[in-house]
Amino acid sequence: MLGLRLETAPLLYTDLPVPTPGPGEALVRVRQAGVCGTDLAMLRGYVPFSGVMGHEFVGEIAAASDAPEREGQRVVGEINIACGSCPQCRAGRSNHCTAREVLGIRGRDGAFAQYLTLPLANLYPVPDQVPDDAAVFTEPLAAALQITRQVHLGPAQRVLVVGAGRLGQLIARALRLTGCDLAVVARRERQRRLLADAGLEWLAEDAVPAAAFDVVVEASGAPVGLALARSALRPRGTLVLKSTYAGEVAVDLASLVVDEITVVGSRCGPFPAALRLLAQGLVDPRPLIEARFALAQADAALRRAAEPGVLKVLIDST
Numbered sequence: 001m002l003g004l005r006l007e008t009a010p011l012l013y014t015d016l017p018v019p020t021p022g023p024g025e026a027l028v029r030v031r032q033a034g035v036c037g038t039d040l041a042m043l044r045g046y047v048p049f050s051g052v053m054g055h056e057f058v059g060e061i062a063a064a065s066d067a068p069e070r071e072g073q074r075v076v077g078e079i080n081i082a083c084g085s086c087p088q089c090r091a092g093r094s095n096h097c098t099a100r101e102v103l104g105i106r107g108r109d110g111a112f113a114q115y116l117t118l119p120l121a122n123l124y125p126v127p128d129q130v131p132d133d134a135a136v137f138t139e140p141l142a143a144a145l146q147i148t149r150q151v152h153l154g155p156a157q158r159v160l161v162v163g164a165g166r167l168g169q170l171i172a173r174a175l176r177l178t179g180c181d182l183a184v185v186a187r188r189e190r191q192r193r194l195l196a197d198a199g200l201e202w203l204a205e206d207a208v209p210a211a212a213f214d215v216v217v218e219a220s221g222a223p224v225g226l227a228l229a230r231s232a233l234r235p236r237g238t239l240v241l242k243s244t245y246a247g248e249v250a251v252d253l254a255s256l257v258v259d260e261i262t263v264v265g266s267r268c269g270p271f272p273a274a275l276r277l278l279a280q281g282l283v284d285p286r287p288l289i290e291a292r293f294a295l296a297q298a299d300a301a302l303r304r305a306a307e308p309g310v311l312k313v314l315i316d317s318t
Helices: 037-043 138-150 166-178 189-197 223-232 253-258 271-279 295-305
Strands: 003-006 010-013 025-034 056-063 074-077 101-103 115-119 123-125 158-162 181-185 201-203 213-218 233-241 262-265 289-294 312-316
Touching: 003 295, 010 295, 025 074, 037 295, 056 115, 056 138, 074 138, 123 271, 138 166, 138 271, 158 166, 158 223, 166 181, 166 189, 166 213, 189 201, 213 223, 223 233, 289 295, 295 312
Parallel strands: 158 181, 158 213, 181 201, 213 233, 233 262, 289 312
Antiparallel strands: 003 010, 025 056, 025 115, 025 312, 056 074, 074 123
16 A cells, blocks of 8 residues: 655655554544644654554544444544553553554554554544544544643633644634633734634734733644743643643743642543534634645655644545
8 A cells, every 4th residue: 555654754655565453443444634743743753653654534444344334434533542451541541551552653553544453442433514624633623622621611711822833723713612711822824814714812922911821722832832831821820731842842840830830731632522513513624724635745745734834734545
């Protein structure tokens, strides 16, 4: 099959073997995949990985010997493959399984290929009313919704999202549904226009008031964004970290102690909730699509996605 593997650099192959699903798994034919900021961070050494990249996708089940009735079903997939038996799994924290594989990130070939494999339990049917162009956003939208599972948000909270890129735009659209007093830091004109079109307030970086927000979500992917997020947070506020960085980032830990700041790391989230919002039209991510590439041009898709200010780049595998 055709696929893009990350080795010392991303390389396109035309002769990769079609993966074989294990017990309880399905072979999924990928229809579309999305390029994520984490994919780009991996190119900079965020995590050591050798294999097919990509973890955001919509596809259809091509083979499932343990559930043949699901063959042909259009699906999206939770990216963490847990062992089910370690202390984290037994405690209900399977996303933190000590032996987990992560699609396209850790130990499991990913979605920048014609086929992938995942456990049947990881695969969620896509409602008929959700087109592929929206379904491919399920994983990052679920990650955005994870914030609402970790931090109580409502009309009384003043919330700032730092970063209006791929993930920041989705986070803003998801947090708006809580009724919180929300603003988003946006650098670029297109980012600002998309926010305004969605009825969301944006701020320039130099217009962010200091120590004014109850909750600040850092989604810029840049150390300067983290510094801005920290300065915008009031004492006893909550700092939510969504960015992944290659290497270390300097943080003034003393100020976190003095101001009694709560720091929340936030990663993967609930797929059923994300699919429900997409099906009900409460979140429409399609205006964020910037460019499309065929799978045979997947390396070019990564280069396009890495350009400053580019939003969602899709890879078409059909």
